[in-house]
Amino acid sequence: MDQILIRGGVPLDGTIQISGAKNAGLPLMAASLLSAESLTLTNLPDLADIASMASLLESLGVDVHRNGGEGPLSMCRMTVPTITETTAPYELVRKMRASVLVLGPLLARAGHARVSLPGGCAIGTRPVDLHLKAMQQLGADITLEEGYVDARAPDCGLKGGHIVFPFVTVGGTENALMAATLAEGETVISNAAREPEITDLAHCLVAMGAQIEGIGTDTLKVQGVSSLHGAEYAVVPDRIETGSYAVAAAITGGELKLTGTRLDLIESVAEVLTQCGVDIVEDREAGSLMVSRTNGRLRGVDIMTEPYPGFPTDMQAQLMALLSVADGASMITESIFENRFMHVPELCRMGANINVHGASAIVRGVEQLSAAPVMATDLRASVSLVLAGLTASDETVVSRVYHLDRGYERLPEKLAACGAHITRASE
Ligand code: UD1
Numbered sequence: 001m002d003q004i005l006i007r008g009g010v011p012l013d014g015t016i017q018i019s020g021a022k023n024a025g026l027p028l029m030a031a032s033l034l035s036a037e038s039l040t041l042t043n044l045p046d047l048a049d050i051a052s053m054a055s056l057l058e059s060l061g062v063d064v065h066r067n068g069g070e071g072p073l074s075m076c077r078m079t080v081p082t083i084t085e086t087t088a089p090y091e092l093v094r095k096m097r098a099s100v101l102v103l104g105p106l107l108a109r110a111g112h113a114r115v116s117l118p119g120g121c122a123i124g125t126r127p128v129d130l131h132l133k134a135m136q137q138l139g140a141d142i143t144l145e146e147g148y149v150d151a152r153a154p155d156c157g158l159k160g161g162h163i164v165f166p167f168v169t170v171g172g173t174e175n176a177l178m179a180a181t182l183a184e185g186e187t188v189i190s191n192a193a194r195e196p197e198i199t200d201l202a203h204c205l206v207a208m209g210a211q212i213e214g215i216g217t218d219t220l221k222v223q224g225v226s227s228l229h230g231a232e233y234a235v236v237p238d239r240i241e242t243g244s245y246a247v248a249a250a251i252t253g254g255e256l257k258l259t260g261t262r263l264d265l266i267e268s269v270a271e272v273l274t275q276c277g278v279d280i281v282e283d284r285e286a287g288s289l290m291v292s293r294t295n296g297r298l299r300g301v302d303i304m305t306e307p308y309p310g311f312p313t314d315m316q317a318q319l320m321a322l323l324s325v326a327d328g329a330s331m332i333t334e335s336i337f338e339n340r341f342m343h344v345p346e347l348c349r350m351g352a353n354i355n356v357h358g359a360s361a362i363v364r365g366v367e368q369l370s371a372a373p374v375m376a377t378d379l380r381a382s383v384s385l386v387l388a389g390l391t392a393s394d395e396t397v398v399s400r401v402y403h404l405d406r407g408y409e410r411l412p413e414k415l416a417a418c419g420a421h422i423t424r425a426s427e
Contacts, residue, residue: 002401004412006389007421008371011254011294014418017071018242018261019045019409020235023314024197026098027174028204028235029053032062032078033105034178035208037230040077044235046070048405052096059092060085060102071260083110090116090147096406100128101171103151104179107140111153117144126337130169134176137161138183160185160224168193168307173220174201180222181210189220195308196265200236207231239265240314241408244383246270246291247318248415250278251325251391255292256418263289268311272319275301276326300328300365305336317343317384324352325391326365333360343381346374350388350396368393375399379407386411390420399427 020043030053032039044050044066054064054076061084065077086106093099093116106113118128128149132142135151138158143150160183163176173193178201180187192198194216202215208231211223242261249256250273263270263282270280273291276298281290300323305313313336323330324347334340341361344354349372353364371394376382382403389396398404401424404411412422 001399001427002424003427004386004398004401004404005423005425006386006396006398007394008390008392008396010419010421011252012249012256012390012415012418012420013254015257015259016245016414016418017259018237018245019043019071021197021200021238021240022047022049022407023240024200024236025050026053027101027178027197027201028233029057029076029078030101030105031178031201031204031208032057033060033080033083033102034109034182035228035230036081038077038079039208039230040075040232042075042232042234043071044074044076045238045409046074047407047409048402049096049098049407052092053098056088056092056099056102059089060106086110086112087114088116093118097126098171100131101174103131103135103149104175107135107151107153108158108179108182111157113149113151115149115151117147117149128171130165130172131175134163134172135179137163138179138187156184158183160187160222163187163189165189165191167191170195170198173198177201177205177212177220177222180224181205181212181228182226183224185224187222187224189222190218192218192220193307194218196236196239204231204233207233237261237265240312240380242266242289243269243315244318244387244408245414246273246278246280246289247322247387248390249291250276250293250298251322251387253293254418255290255294257288257290259286259288261289262287268309269315272301272303272311275299276322298322298326298365300326300330300363302331304333307336313337313340314380316340317380318387320344320354320361320363321347321384321387323363324354324365324388325367325369328365330363330365331360332363335359342377343384346376346381346385347388349374350392352388370394371396373397373399376403379403383408383411390415
């Protein structure tokens with residue numbers, strides 16, 4: 001298994017190209033199941049999770065064609081004239097929870113879906129009950145057997161309905177939205193998630209011929225159509241990757257230009273970073289951000305994770321690494337997932353002073369972190385350890401690099417090009 005070795009203390013300086021968003025790319029790929037014509041995605045990142053989704057789609061009969069380009073030049077064309085298989089097996093779903101996103105499209109187009117329940121996950125229980133209730137609201141008959149969800153549409157297909165989510169769910173909204181595009185009549189999705197990845201999915205579906213109103217709001221109105229056509233669509237920049245590299249600039253006291261991204265995608269994160277003493281300047285025309293912290297210590301700040309446009313849970317671990325070396329105390333409250341503080345003991349092993357009380361963590365800033373061998377159990381926790389390593393004295397060794405491969409495209413290379421002493425090696 002690979003490890004990442006980091007010798008900290010170098011202020012980063014340079015340019016990083018931000019990749020397309022993993023969390024937008026995954027539902028967009030699932031949307032290819034909705035049409036008999038090709039869906040071509042550009043700016044799709046080259047990541048383990050994207051490869052897992054490609055394997056799952058292939059197992060359902062989708063022809064997946066990728067070129068080897070990078071950034072905006074990367075291309076993936078998915079074509080499925082006929083869906084040949086409607087089961088998403090446990091072996092594929094257990095690798096990646098987002099596999100459950102094939103449920104809505106399969107049900108809407110093929111009338112049947114059998115999807116393995118994703119099972120436990122490192123950051124909490126993460127059930128899919130709201131996805132299933134939404135499908136039932138569109139007329140699907142759902143049974144659970146042997147760890148699988150078996151969903152069947154009525155003979156005449158799904159019927160529009162009113163879906164009211166009791167709380168915001170990103171994946172649930174995505175499944176409901178995709179299924180509704182081919183359901184007969186009108187579907188209203190209330191308390192829909194408003195994450196940029198949902199907006200991206202909605203725009204792509206519209207490009208495929210779907211009729212959707214209220215994009216970007218918490219009420220989505222969909223008029224079902226009998227079929228969708230092909231389209232070409234560019235995946236939105238990854239706001240979590242953008243935020244993570246902004247923290248990299250801040251934690252090292254360096255200056256990074258982040259290209260191919262936008263400030264409006266990370267507004268809540270930018271606001272918190274600004275309060276900490278980080279400068280962020282957008283060049284809208286060039287599509288880039290300058291992030292720097294060239295003078296002064298970082299300041300502590302309180303944050304609470306919330307659905308978009310609030311502070312994203314996917315940036316919580318990275319901010320905790322930053323606040324570990326800020327002046328004063330900070331309180332971080334995690335309101336989306338239970339058990340999403342697995343990075344805390346590892347950061348403490350690097351000298352951070354953090355106490356967890358229920359859903360909140362009190363971080364008392366220290367002068368300097370020190371290197372240690374560390375490992376994390378999820379994607380964002382892993383990147384927080386890399387960020388901590390960038391500022392720690394001596395050499396930090398981060399194990400279980402496969403978590404990073406799921407969500408950060410060429411992370412060591414991107415950081416090394418900006419001066420970081422970071423390498424990847426086999427154990
Ligand atoms: C997505 C993102 C993930 C991000 C999360 C929150 C992808 C592939 N993943 O995950 O990176 O951390 O949004 O922004 O885009 N819940 C239920 N029942 C359900 C569905 C969800 O109780 O049927 C709960 C979850 O346990 C959690 C909360 O709702 O506590 C939010 O989950 P959700 O927004 O659905 O997250 P994901 O779509 O899984």
